[in-house]
Every structure is written in structure tokens, then in C-alpha cells.
Amino acid sequence: MMLQAITLVVAQAIVLLAISPFLVGLIRKVKARFQCRRGAGVFQPYADLAKLFRKQPVISTTTSWIFTATPYILFASTLSAGLLVPTFISQTPMNFAGNIIALVYLLALGTFFLILAGLDAGSAFGGMGSSREAIVASLTEPAMILSIFAIALTAGSTNLSTIVHKTALMEGIVTDPSPHLMALAALCIVALAETGRVPVDNPATHLELTMIHEAMVLEYSGRYLALVEWAAGLKLAVFLTLIANVFAPWGIATTLTPAAMGIGLVTYILKIAGLAMLIGTLECMFAKLRLFRVTDLLGVAFILALLGLVFFYILRG
């Protein structure tokens, strides 16, 4: 039992770690295609990571131990958050370790240290990135909690595995899915903001007028940069998994038979790859918003989540 649990956790960690660079590569490929370029192969990020790990890191003399510890803390907290989300099997062994609030706060732990690391190098760019990350994070969190609650209401649980498992077995599904859909829309906006995608942030730019996440990690190099990039990819994977499995858990393995797990793994990869391509498409359709217009977007997310909640109670009488 114990051994099985550990195996499953390790398998999940491997899947998440392995798939996250692929997602990043896929988004880049889709964007390149839309821009009539051939673009690098979808597996390019793996090569980038391998190269970065081998490069000699340069550390600023003004920094403290916070700067070198942050990549490890960020990596650890993001991967831990990922272990709480069901990927290809609906009942993760780590279900009891933390519910969805714990997931939000684990990701916040990474954000906290990343903000500190941005300030640590002492250049204006890092501070600028940290300051912007702070405002975006502040505005996403309430919308995220409300949309989570709207979902939790339908499933009668705040534990992710329970939500996914129940939804996959079509338990507790209401006839009118509108609360779910509104929460889904809200969570999608939150996911774009949290993972630093267009229209909130642009991961492909190093222009000081626009960058948020890239500005914070500007001083990182070598293996530290590799870990930060990998963690960013992991965060993307976590959010895509969350959306895919909470709203469309079809195909996920509800039992632990090899066949079910095989199907679960394949459908999981297909689902999140589809979502990644969708993000790539969206990034080509929209321009990045001005920082102070992001407020409106995240306000919409908040209202949508609230409406989801209201609808749920009204529909249920």
C-alpha cells in the first residue's frame, strides 16, 4: 500500500517534470506557425534546460543567500503543488496532504521568494518585476478562491482528487452546468495571469516596459535559471492540469488497472497539449494589456466566479 502510494507519487512527479518543457515548446511552436515562421522544434526547451544546467552561473555580488536559495524553493513549492493535483489517475495518494487552498498557498510561497529574489540583485529591473508581480498576484487571488469555491460547491469537496473523482464518475452533476462554466471562465483568466501569459504578461519579451516575470528573474543564469524556467513550466502544467481535470476529467483513470492508467496517461497528455495549443492561439490573437488595464480583466474574473456562486445557489433553490 505504502509502496504503491510512493510509486504513484514518483510517477506523477516524473510525468509533470517531463511534460512541462514540452508544453512550453508546443506553445512556442504554435505561435511561430501563426507568425508564418517554422520555429524551433517542440523539444527545444529540453535542450535549453540541459544547456543551462551545464553553464557556469554568475551570481551578483550584491545578493544574499536568498537569491541562491530561491530557485530551489520555487522548484520545490511548484512541484509540491503539482503533486496535489490529479493528473492521469483521479485519486492521488497525496490527496490528504493538502486541498486546493494549500495548492494556492504553496504557489504563493514560490511567488514570495521570487519577489524577494527580484529585489535582491539591487537593479531597478528586478524591483520593477517584483512590484508588478505583486499587484498581479494580489488581484488574481480573490478571483481564484471564489472560482475554486464555486467548483467545490458542486462536488461537495475542496480536495482536488475528490472533486475530479466525483466529476469523472458523473456524481453530483447538476442539470444546468452554468455555475461550472462561469467558474471555468474565471479560472482560465486566473491561469493566464498566474502563469504569466498574454494578455497579462509576455514570456517572450525582455523589454522593460512590459516584462513582469522575466524582469524578476533577469539576474539568474546557469543552473539557477534552469530551475526557475523549469518551475515556470511546471506552474503552467499545474494550471492546465487543474483546468483539464476539474472541468473535463474524461478518460482519467478512476481505478488502478494498467489499462485504465494507460488510457488516463494518453488522454491527459492530449488534453493538456490541446490546452497549450489554445494558449498559443490566444497569444497570437490578443495584445498584451497595459499593466493597469489588467485590473479590469481580473475584475471580470472575480465577477464571473461570484456569478457562478450565485447561480449555483439560485438553481439549487
Next chain:
Amino acid sequence: MTVLLVGLLAIYMAGIILPPCFPGRPRIQNLVAHGLATGAGLVGIVLGLAGLLVPEPWTVSAESTIPFLSFAIRLDPLASFFVLTISLVGLAASIFALGYVTEFYGRSSIAAMGSLFNGFLLSMTLVVMADNGFLFLIVWELMALLSYFLVVTEHEKAEVRYAGLFYLIMAHVGTAFIVLTFLIFFQEAGSFSFEAFRHPEQPLPEGMRTLAFLMALVGFGAKAGIVPLHVWLPYAHPAAPSHISALMSGVMIKTAIYALLRVYFDFLGGQFPWWWGFVVLLVGTTSALLGVMYALMENDLKRLLAFSSVENVGIILLGIGAGMIFQSYGLKEFAALGLLAGLYHTINHAMFKGLLFMGAGSLLYAAHTRNMEEYGGLLRRMPWTGLFFLVGAVSISALPLANGFVSEWLVFQTLFLSLKLPALFLKLMLPIAAALLALTGVLALVCFAKAFGMSFLALPRSSHARHAKEVPIAMRIGMGFLAVWCVGLGLAPMIVVPLLNRITGPLTGVSISDKVLALDGWALAPVNVQFSSISPPMLAAMLIACGLLGLFLAFMFGGRLVTRSHKTWGCGINLSSRTEYTATGFVQPIKRVFSTIYQPTVKLETEFLEESRYFAKRRRFEFHIEPVFQKYLYDPLVDFFVGMADRLRILQAGSLHLYLAYIFVTLVVLLLFAV
């Protein structure tokens, strides 16, 4: 128990009396005063734990010759819990003070400070143990006065005197309301004994109960620092010496939480309509959100911490308010959960706020300023203080593996359980409160990222910071002690929850320990594991394992690489403190987004060179946040009272004959009435 209690009182009394016996020898005064306080703290911890563990409340009383006053002491689980909290922070503050007050040698009287310090701790301990209304009011007043004297330690500064006055007035407005509350109970009870309050001969009429609820909320709320009665905190807490600030913010404001629980759940028997709970919830949400928002804009580290106390009292009240709502609908288990969450946050806040105020004290000690814009780069110069401050910052931001996370998580769960409530209005309001709590939480994270980042990271921003040195060992031990508690309370809820359950059990009438803890205590799971659960030890194990995996991957792929050190690229110019982001700049986007609340006024003056309008000689930038409550609530009130007093001055003409005439007229009027 008796031995412990007598020992506690005796040590504190010795701590009050002995320090002045060594005139002119500040070192000995310091050692005696704070050494004794340390001992008393240890005794207090044992007493608090004993009170929590004994099955029946322990009482002792002595009658006095003054009517209605009896020296009654009662240690039930609720009181014991607060004795424990006060003693823990008291112990840390005493050790910290051994090093910290060396700063005051030759400037202030160490004997007076030491005696007052012991007296302050004693009065707080007595407040939570008192079992008689009169005794309670006496020690409550004593607590306010002694802390006032401590606040004005540096009375040569005008702003400190102003802060003291502000504090004194607010404290007494609060006391006035508390007296009224007790008088309402006295009406039916016929005695000031708390036992009589609990079981009055006739139940209080509904109107009187409501009045008592509101009076208590205002009276104790003024001490707790709820919005809009919070205005004294950002004045008084920074003005006091830092170990006193730690006590005031960490535990003194908690005595008000104690008293609120005492009145609502003990005296009023936990019987109330739902809107009481809703009012408390509303007050809690407002305090939490506004508290953290004002904290964010502060660059004075101690003022920032004072505002953040307003926030945390708000979070505590959120838990209690939600608990009260459930209680009124008879959902006792959820009510107990709300109270438990509130109490858990109470002790957590005491630990990390005490720690952070001591950290701020250490920075003040080392860099001689409270302005964050003049710190910077201190982590290299003060590694221990930095580490402890970081632990405090992580805890207060409710991040995993520290104590704030567990208690805020419990508050979230309580709010989510609103789905079991029958009223649609509350079903919607509680999740909104949860969303606002999420906003509060993340703003607190930003606030403390700013506080830590600006103070400890990057380059020094002033020569003060450049020459700062690590603080003496006593101060580090004081901080380290609380830092250990912050982590311990976060990782071991399986020990804390059963203890807290002993408090909430008698208050709500149900025991929920086995319902909150699951899997042999390894996970917290209110209601059941299927609804929600966290396991702090498991999360810790996961984080450590994943961190080690990160290290392993780095070395597996990269091997043993020597890192190269180089200065940060500054776009061609040399990096200095002027190229760094400032504390003000860091929160500018937040100020702009929430400008409706802040109402900022910005003033930019530029003086140009005479030769050209393109070159500025000097620039002056000013920005202020509208102190809304002071401007629209307190200033009109003060104006009103001063105006009234001015009008009444006509009566006081200074002529003796006139005053004699007043007496005569009064006499005649009274005689007329008598007839």
C-alpha cells in the same frame, strides 16, 4: 496551582519593587528586572499549561472591604490559554529586553522601565484571570496606564507625547463602554462577580442583551484595534520601546479578544441572533482588509507592523464571527471550528508579531532609524536577525510550513462551510468574506515581501545601514525562541488542536478534536477527509523532498560547477542605492489600483536650471495617503467637543460671586424637586 500562582505574583512583585533599589546602576537594574520577568514567564507558561490540562476550572478568591469587589481568580481553559500566550511572549520579550535596553542606559531610567515592564505583564496576566467585574476593571485600567507610561518612555520627543495622549484617550473611551457593559449585567445579576454574570437571577431582556453586545464590541474593540477604532495603534505601538511594542501588539490587544469571547460565549451563554455574528464578521473583514492596505503604504517599519496587527485582529474576528453565525443556527460543531480557528490565529499572531516587533527593534538598535528607505543589505550584516525576521514574515504571510498558514486555512474552511447554512444571504456573504480574506492574505504577503526585501536585501541605502552590526546575543535568543514557536505551531497542529478544543468545548458545548484531526492526527480535516484536509508534516516532507530533487537535478545535469561572482549589470553606470527600487516605488501600482481607498495626493515640485528648462536642478516629491478615519470621523468629533467646551466656558467666568450664585440656584432647584 496555588504554588504556581503565588510564585507568579511574587516574582512579578519582586520585579516591580527590586529594580529601583539599585539606584545609579542600570546594568544591575536591567538584570534584576528582566531576569525576574524571564522567571515569571517560565512560571506563567507552566501555570497556563496546567490550567489547560486540569479538568475543572480552578478558582480562588478573597473578599475585600470594598463593596462589590472581591479578589477572585479563576483559571478556566480560556483564561489559561491567554495566560500561556502572554507568558510565552513575555518570556521572549524579557530575554530580548536584557540586550535591548542597554540602548537606553543614561537616557531613560532603567529602573522605571523595568518596574513598569513587570507591572504591565502582571496586569495583563491578571486581566485574563480576574473573575470579578470590579477587579477586572481595576487591572484593565492598570494595564492601560502602565502601558501608557511605557509608551512615553522617550517623552522628550513631541510625537511620542502626542502618541501617548492619543492612546490614553482611546483607552479610556473603550473603558467607558466596558463599564457600561458590566453595568448592564449588574442590573440583573446584582453583583459584579463573573459567576453572577454567568447565571443571573433573571435572564436579561432581549434589548439589554443587544445593548451589551454592542457596548462590548465598541469597548473591547477599541483595545483590539478594530476599524474604525484602530487609529491609536499606529501611533502608540511605534512610539514604545520595541520589546514593549511586541507585548502591546502581540498580547495586549489579545486581552480584548479574550474579553469578547468571555462576554459573548460565557456571560451571554452563546445565545444570540445571527446578525451579531454577521456584525463581528463584517468588522473582522473590514479590519483585515483596511489594516493590511494601510500597512502596505507604510515605510516606517513599526507603523507597518502596527497596522498589520489591525489586519490580524480582523482575521481572528473573522473566525469568531463565522463561529457566532453557526452558533446562532445551532451548528455547534462548525461554531467550535470557527472559534478554534480564531484562537489558533490568536496564539500564532502573538508569536510572529512579537517576533517581528523584536526584529524591528533589532533594526532600530543597529541602524538607529525606523525608516525602511534607510535600511537595505542588512541580511549580510545581521544574518541571525534577518533569518528570524524572514521566519516571522513567512508566518504572517500565511505561507506553508509556518503557523499562520494553518490558522488561516482553518478560517477558510470555516467560511466554506457556510454551504450548510439555511439563509441564502449568509451563504453568499461568507464566501465573499473568504475571497476578501484571500485578498488580505496576498496583500500581507506583498507587504512583508516589501518589509523584508527593502530592509535586508540588495545594497545598503544609507550610511546607518552600511555600519550596522549584528545585535547582542540576548536579543537573538529572544527572537529565536519565538521563531521556533512559529515553525512548531505550524508543523504540529495535532498537539495544538486538542488543547484548543479544551477551550472551545465548554464555550460551545461540543468537542470537535477527533473531527478536526484525521489519520491519527497527521492531517487536519474539518468535517471529514473527503471534504477538505491538509497535513502540514506531509507538506513539509514533500517540500523537502522536492527541494532535494532540485539540488540533485542541478548536480546530476551540471556537475560541480564553480559559480562566478560579478556585480549586477547597471546598464553602464555603477549600481548604487539610488538605482534600487524604493519601498514607495514598490507599492506604487497597488496604490494606484486601490486609489479609491487611499485617496493619495501627490505633489511634485521641480526647480529648473536658469539656463535651460530641460535640466532640473532639484526635484521634490511628496505623497500622502488620506487618513480617512481621522479626517472624517475623529476630527469632526474632536471639533465638536472642543466647540461645546468653548460654549460652556461662558459659565466659567472666573468670578467667585457667580459660582456662589450657581450653588445657590442649584440648591433651590434641588429643594423644589424635593418638595
